[in-house]
Amino acid sequence: MxxxxxxxxxxxxxxxxxxxxxxxxxxxxxxxxxxxxxxxxxxxxxxxxxxxxxxxxxxxxxxxxxxxxxxxxxxxxxxxxxxxxxxxxxxxxxxxxxxxxxxxxxxxxxxxxxxPASLGGTEAAAIWVAFSTAFGALVEKARMQPGDHVLITAASGSVGRAAMQIANQIGALPIGVTRHAAKKDDLLAAGATAAIATDQTDIAEAVHHHTGGTGADIILDLVTGPGQQDLLTAARPGGTLVAAGFLDPRPTPFPTGAPLTIFSYRSFEHTLDDVVVKRMSAFLNAGVRLGALQPxxxxxxxxxxxxxxxxxxxxxxxxxxxxxxx
Missing domain, CATH: 3.90.180.10 (Medium-chain alcohol dehydrogenases, catalytic domain)
Incomplete structure (x- = not known):
């Protein structure tokens, strides 16, 4: 049986x-x-x-x-x-x-x-949750556009990598964040236009350097917790922060600082919506066919x-x- x-x-x-x-x-x-x-x-x-x-x-x-x-x-x-x-x-x-x-x-x-025809079983098993979470947060919630600077925490993880690939497919500019300088080269190889190691540099200072002083248009926070306050200082006024993770179990302080649009996101919000899943499926098929999306x-x-x-x-x-x- x-x-x-x-x-x-x-x-x-x-x-x-x-x-x-x-x-x-x-x-x-x-x-x-x-x-x-x-x-x-x-x-x-x-x-x-x-x-x-x-x-x-x-x-x-x-x-x-x-x-x-x-x-x-x-x-x-x-x-x-x-x-x-x-x-x-x-x-x-x-x-x-x-x-x-x-x-x-x-x-x-x-x-x-x-x-998708070109995805084997192992790859197909690994792609949907990461891809749909990143797509839902960046495209459906934050309305990411070509040219947007997108700051992504926990960028080495599966959702972070999917977010960088989706940003690149749309024409946005993903900035990957990691805690360890040794992972910067890996993030760049995975599609980040810039990589920031928080054990090496101040995140707000680095983001403003990479964005010509304007700050990040969109922040995808896959960690949350107390560190989120540092991310807020890296955003441009009027930008968007999407909190879509829980890697840090500590409480997240109430956001303060520059005016931002802030969303809390869980993927079932969109994966139970047939219309959005149809859009996700079309984007996934195109990305896999073009080689832009690879779990x-x-x-x-x-x-x-x-x-x-x-x-x-x-x-x-x-x-x-x-x-x-x-």
């Missing part, structure tokens, strides 16, 4: 175990997907450890908000898809019930998109090694996604 990763109590990676369950038949408007690969995300770790902002019902909770596979069965009233279509899962809001850490799952048909892979595990995959993920930080194949 198909295998599924579940956990019956909150805890470390060892709380997860594999069980065998029959594959469910898709209901009306749903498809069943044979999962080929999925990626590990911070929300998975939060759900498993009991720190998720959303209550997780125990026992027998599942994990996984990202994955790719092949349509295996169609429920009644499903159109536009056929059995055998390679797809990417775009949203699994009830991941504790039908998460992607499994060999099969069922999802509403409007929660998958056809996978970074840190390490690949098999489903049998899911505990080790989470242990590796928790060691962080990584320069790409941790992917698990089934």
């Amino acid at each position: 198909p295998r599924v990763v579940v956990f019956d109590e909150f805890g470390g990676p060892e709380a997860m175990h594999i069980v065998e369950e029959p594959a469910l038949e898709p209901s009306a408007g749903e498809v069943r997907v044979r999962i080929e690969a999925f990626a590990v995300n911070p929300l998975d770790q939060m759900m498993r450890s009991g720190t998720s902002p959303v209550p997780i019902p125990l026992p027998h909770a599942r994990l996984g908000i990202e994955g790719t596979g092949v349509v295996d069965a169609l429920g009644p009233q499903v159109t536009g898809l056929k059995i055998g279509d390679p797809v990417i899962l775009t949203a699994i809001p009830d991941a504790s019930v039908r998460g992607s850490y499994a060999e099969y799952t069922t999802v509403p048909a409007n929660r998958v998109i056809v996978r 970074a892979i840190d390490k690949v595990f098999t489903l049998n090694d899911i505990v080790e995959a989470h242990r590796h993920f928790e060691k962080g930080p990584h320069t790409g996604k941790v992917v698990v194949t089934t």
Whole structure:
């Protein structure tokens, strides 16, 4: 029978175990997907450890908000898809019930998109959450335009790298921020027009240098916490800050300083919107076809090694996604 990763109590990676369950038949408007690969995300770790902002019902909770596979069965009233279509899962809001850490799952048909032909399973498993988060924050929220200077924190991570690639595809100018000077060359190679190491220089001074004194038009803050105040001094008056991460668990002070438009962003805001997902899918296909969007892979595990995959993920930080194949 198909295998599924579940956990019956909150805890470390060892709380997860594999069980065998029959594959469910898709209901009306749903498809069943044979999962080929999925990626590990911070929300998975939060759900498993009991720190998720959303209550997780125990026992027998599942994990996984990202994955790719092949349509295996169609429920009644499903159109536009056929059995055998390679797809990417775009949203699994009830991941504790039908998460992607499994060999099969069922999802509403409007929660998958056809996978770009040139993307393999491992790459497709690693691209959507990072890409859709960055696209939603920069394009849908901040209305990024060609020529905008875009300051991106945690730029070495998967969302940061996707943000730099999307900015380049549009014609904006991404400025990558890292805590370590040793990562600057890597950021430049990944598409940053400039790289700032906070262990080496003052961020506001560096940003004003790289923007000719005007400051950043858009700031994508994937860290938040007390350091956000330093970012505000790097923005131009009237600019935009999008807080889309939570890498620093400390409280974020109330923003002060220059007048800015400030958004708090979570990707489900747009990945549950069919119209926006259609735009995302078109942009993704174009970027992959042109070679502008390429997910970074840190390490690949098999489903049998899911505990080790989470242990590796928790060691962080990584320069790409941790992917698990089934």
